[in-house]
Amino acid sequence: MPTPSLTHLPIRRLTLRDLTACADLSEDRGWPREEHKWGFLLTAGKGYGIDDPEGGLVAACVVTEYGAWGRPDLGAIGMVLVAERHARQGVGRRLMRHVVSVMGTTPLTLHATPNGRPLYEELGFKVTGRAEMLRGRFTPGGREPAVVTRAATAEDLPAIVRLDEEVFGTDRTPLITRLPAFADQLRVAEEAGRLIGYTAAWPNMDTHVVGPLIARDTETAKALIASLAARTERPLRTDIDVRHEELLDWAKERGMASVAFNSVMTYGIPELPGDWTRRFAPLTVAAG
16 A cells, blocks of 8 residues: 555644654654653643654644633744654645644744744744753852742742743743642742742753743842752753843853754744743743
8 A cells, every 4th residue: 555645644633642752753853852841742732743654753743822721822832843754845834834724813932943944934933032042060159149049839839820921921820830740840039928030940851951930130040040050960951032141141151051042933923922021941942
């Protein structure tokens, strides 16, 4: 029986049962398997994929919706992958067009690599910002930020959700309430009993990814990163909005090195909602 044309293979919703196939697809493209992250995204968001008749997946991506249930006001697209043997045959374009169509009038955002950016621009996405990926072993030094941080408790979750919505510009409750189970650390910064920032460190292969990172100001962001670093033996990784130059310089002075730049892109809106001055790093670029 001949193999069906790629243009006729159906696109279907992925579930947690597809976790291994998604991780295999990542590995096929030279990415880490990132099973922990895939599991989080497939439960917090909606996965879309194309099955390969010979086994595994031809392509996959995940959309994380934010806002009211059933009426999202923002969708983040991530983990857009096409198997190497099917690359450069229009599969990624077809999958992306399907997602854009399914999301209808909902504004979209994504972080694009230099290789992926031309496709997204062709589909109507516009570059609205940049993020710099840093990685390395954090070494304390210099003046310590004079901001009080502590481990978050269950009682902090409502305040974290409120702060996150205020800064991010839309409700992310389903994502944020999963953080205690997903992350190895969840910490808050407070002043006079009021929450002024929060962050998490979650395991990804041999690193701890810092994100989300939301803070009143740069000093608070520094204190939160330093508090995470003091409680892990792993290298840190994070993706910081390039407009936060002071934080980037501070992190580099303490052992973190620039790894890559991604373009922040939007579709249907001129820029992301919320307050970028307090939004330092995403939970993961795959979820906006």
